[in-house]
Amino acid sequence: MIDFSKLQTGQNSDTALQPRDIFNSLPGKEKGRYQYPRDVQSKVWEQWHNRKAESNLVIKMNTGSGKTVVGLLILKSCLNEGKGPAVYIVPDNYLVEQVVQEATSLGLPATNDYNSHGFLQGKEILITNIHTLVNGLSAFGVGDQGIKIRIGSLIIDDAHACLDTIEEQYTITLPSSSDSYKEIYKLLRNSLLQQSEPRVLEMEDYDPSIQMLAPFWAWQTNISEISKLLIQEKNEDYLKFKWPLIKDSLKLSRCVVSSSKIEISPHCIPINSIPSIEYAERKIFMTATLADDSVLASHFGITDSRAYQAICPDSFGDVGDRLILMPQVINPELSDDDIKNLCVHAKKYLNVVIIVPSDHRANYWKDVADSVLKKGNIHDGIKALKKTTKGLTVLVNRYDGIDLPNEACRLLVIDGLPDVRRMIDKVEEGILLGTDRSATQITQRVEQGMGRGVRSNDDYCAVLLIGKTLTRKLYAGSGVQKFSVGTKAQLDLSEKVASQIAKADLKAIWETLLYCLNQDSNWVSASKGALTSLTATPVSNADPVTMALRKAYDQALANNSKNIGEGIINSLSSANKVMKSYLKLRAAEYVNLYDQVESQKLVLSAANDNPRTLKPIDGIGYHKLEGELLEQARECKNYLQSFANPNIPIIELNGIFEDLKFEPETAARFELAFAQLARFIGFTSQRPETDSGRGPDVLWRTGPSQYIVVECKNGATTETINKHDCNQLNGSGEWFENKYGADIAYTPIMIHPAKKFEHAASPKATTRIMNIEKLEILKKNVRDFIKSVCSQGLISDETQIRNQLLQLKLRSVDFQTFYTTNFIAAK
CATH class of the missing domain: 1.25.40 (Serine Threonine Protein Phosphatase 5, Tetratricopeptide repeat)
Known part of the structure; x- marks a missing residue:
């Protein structure tokens, strides 16, 4: 018998510290699969080894560049150095299976059992999901329990994809049926009334679209009583996994109230409530090349600027091939139905995957979809998808954590703005409309979605970005500048392609997509060339x-x-x-x-800077919508000239129209869009209830002494207009008369799918109704007006603008006649 221990003269896979050396000496690697490490892997390993003494590091690698292998070998190096136990974290169990399989193929000792002796002794890598580590009953220890399972070296892979789980674990949701909801609401009600009495009354009338941020001063004042109420229910299912994580930061949390629940979440994640994470000797965050890494500060508490000098490859040659088109920018006349028809055509030949933000939007695709995948069936559905080559699959609000390599996805469609999930995110989205912060969050989510379809450097996928609100945010709002370097390069190339097919029809767009889908040699050469010429240096992306x-x-x-x-x-x-x-x-x-x-x-x-935010305790005064009003055509000209080029108003208007629809739980977007619409035809507008807590949803000024008072009930589903909504419009009229004087003319308008009032309602005789039909006429005429003025280069010609306003019935005197109808009184 040969004693091989006597022959060990050099390093082996259990003694080497350089990850590349470990890779090369692994005895159990799957033959033919891991002959040599890729260049990008070797470069990342070298950079990591030079900086391994730093406690927090970020590694950025392109999707499909072998990131999992890099992470596993880094942890194996840490174990060899005695820096265990080692933990590899992924977003969900589906990815746990994938990483375990990768470790097995490499011949690395790994387990998914945190009680494994091999893991605890620093001989195996624990591979588990983020929920196992971050929850109020975590086996690793929470808060006062201290460290129950020590972590020496920690990798969090797909760090951005783990955020939803982390946020959910640090968010308390109290159902309206609970005693704590009822008592906390009583404590906060007066402060909410001061913010907006109409919104409180609508919420108490079970309007699901109303979500109100509790004023922080009321929250802080009542924090002792609130804590007592929560402690009484801490063993309930909705609290027991959350309370240990959040209890010490309750005073610094936000509270949002709706008719169905109360949501409580801290401003930043107090990740130190899991001591094993806080005191891990090495923490490594692995992610794709996304532009903003600020979540490492907000969610993981990393404020050392050195950590944001990311380790990354210095080339992009390993990125797969993507052609990214925005059909409604190429041709603003294309509707969602047109693109739907294109996808139906495409699914005859290949797999089409549509990512939608909500169940409601999924219903739009349901009649042509072969499967609709959401939280309950996503994993089985993805496994089935990978076995097919043709069809159309819809993913509901799943922009990360899913791999769709090769034939699983050849045409990827991002349909509409990604939807935020928590109420606090919806509230902040409303406050931050129009800021870079809002644009960055949206762009990052979209980029994560676009990464699903290309998982290696020899993979390829065509991408369509659709939905007029999405294209408005990305194109008109310069959101494309927020993408990462590699994605921007692919977008720039795609933009050059799009410029050659301006105003193309569906047939031309499909034929353009085929250059990528058929891997035309000229296209592949251009695509690869755009990426291989790029170089990247680690830069700090900490906001x-x-x-x-x-x-x-x-x-x-x-x-x-x-x-x-x-x-x-x-x-x-x-x-x-x-x-x-x-x-x-x-x-x-x-x-x-x-x-x-x-x-x-x-x-x-x-509040003076932004009326959408909280009002102070004493409230703020209402400022009248008045002042010298330029003649309508001149006002319209000045507004249209404020855009950088005449295409942007068309795209901007398409995005506004996307929000002007009769649909439940869309009131806030509808009101904002209806107010914005006024500017496109030379009027001015306000949202008095949002701005000051009193008054109508929307107020238009259409002349020196002419106004339109609007209540928006676009989410109503009843066949009649109820007494509550009628009284709200009447009250808004009284508010107007008090503020502006009884001698100033105004028209009260109810936007509602029905024309008939219920028997108990008492509308004013001057009340007018804008129903679905009338709103569509208004949208058509405004669309035709902007199209004619912008596409013909008339935005500087007041005479032509005036003529178009006259021709398309968009003057103040036309509004009541053409865009509203009489109401029907109950008999």
């Missing part, structure tokens, strides 16, 4: 605002609140007005812990 907010939160959590707002206020210099408002509000919340008077001054300043 200074997010970093300032995280540091302020940590100070407040440590009760070091004095002058806490200064760091936030100092980050205001480069922010726009809306962002400044948000930051002032965040600063005010911390300042309130020690100076309530100064806090309210900040709230007042924030």
Whole structure:
């Protein structure tokens, strides 16, 4: 018998520290699959080895470049160095299986059992999902329990894809049936009434579209009573996994109220409630090349700027081939139905995958879909999809954590704006409309979605971005500038292709997609050339605002609140007005812990910058919609000239029309869109209820002494207009008369699918109804007006604009006659 221990003269897979050396010496690698490491893997391993002493590191690798192998070998190196136990975290169980299979193929010792002796002794890599690590009853230990399972080296793979789970675990949701909901609502009701009495009454009337942010001063004042209420229910299913994580940061949490639930979540994730994460000697965050890494601060507490100098390959030659088109930018005349027909045609030849933001949007595709996949059936559905080559699959709000390589997805469609899931995110989305922060979050989600269809450097996929609201955000709102370097290069190339087929019909767009889908040699050469010419250097992508907010939160959590707002206020210099408002509000919340008077001054300043945010305790005065009104055509000309080029108003208007639809739970977007619509035809507008807590949903000024008072009930599903809605419009009319005087003319308009009032309602004689039919006529005429003026280069010609307004019945005197109808009184 040969004693091989006597022959071990060099390094082997259990003694080497360089990951590349470990890879080359692994005795159990699957033959033919791992002959040599890829160049990008070797470069990343080398960079990591040079910086391994740093406690927090970010590794960015393109999708399909062998990221899993890189992570596993890094952890094996850590074990060889005695820096165990080693844990490899992925977003879900589906990916746990994949990583375990990869480890097995490499011949690496791995387990998915956190009780395994091999793992605890630092001889195996634990592969598990983020939920196992981050939950209120975590086996790794929570809060006062301390560290129950120590972690020496931790990799969080697909870090951005883990965020939804982390946010969910740190969010308490109290159902309206619970005692805690009822009692907390009682404590907060008066402060909510001060923000907007109509919204409170609508919420109490079970309007599902209403979500209200509780004023932080009321939350902080009542925090002791709120804590007692939650402690009484801490063993309930909706609390027991959450309470241990959030209880010590309850005072620094936000509370959002709706008719169905109360949602409580901290401003930043207090990840130190899981000590094993906080005290892990090495933490490595692996992600694709996304543009914004600020979540590492907000969710993992990483504020060391050195950590954001990411380790990444210096080339993009390993990125797969993508042609990315926005059909409704190429041809603004194309409807969603047109693109749906294109997808129906495509599914005869290949797999088409549609990512939609909601169940409601999934219903639009249901009649042509072969399967609709959501949380309950996603894993089995993806396995089935990978065995097919033709068909159409819809994914509901799943932009990350799914691999669709090769034939599983050849045409990928991102349909519409990604939808936020939590109520607090919806509230903040409303506050931050029009800011870079909002655009970055949307763009990052879209880029994650686009990464599903290309999983290796020899993979390829055509991508369509559709939905007029989405294209408006990306194109008109310059959202494309937020994409990562590789995606921007592919978009730039695709844009050059799109410019050659401007105003193309469906047939031409399909034929263009075929260059990628058929891997035309000229296209492949151009596509690969656009990427191989790129080089990247590690740069810091930490948003200074997010970093300032995280540091302020940590100070407040440590009760070091004095002058806490200064760091936030100092980050205001480069922010726009809306962002400044948000930051002032965040600063005010911390300042309130020690100076309530100064806090309210900040709230007042924030509200003056942005009426969509909280109002101070004493409220703010309503400012009339008045002043010198330019003649309608001139006002219209000035507005249209404010856009960088005449195509943008068309795209912007398409996005507004996307939100002007009769659909439940869309009231906030509808109201904003209807207010914005006024500018396109030379009128001015306000949202008095949103701005000041009183008045109509929307107010249009159409002349020196002519106004339209609007209540938007686009989400109504009843066949008659109820008494409550009627009284709300009547009340808005009285509000107008009080503010503007009884001698100023106004038309009260109810936007509602029905024309008939119920028997108990008493509408004013002057009330007019805008139903679905009338709204569609208005949209058509405004669309035709903007199209004619912008496409013909008439935006500087007041005479032509006036003629078009006259021709298309868009003057003030036309509005009542052509876009509203008489109501029908109940008999």
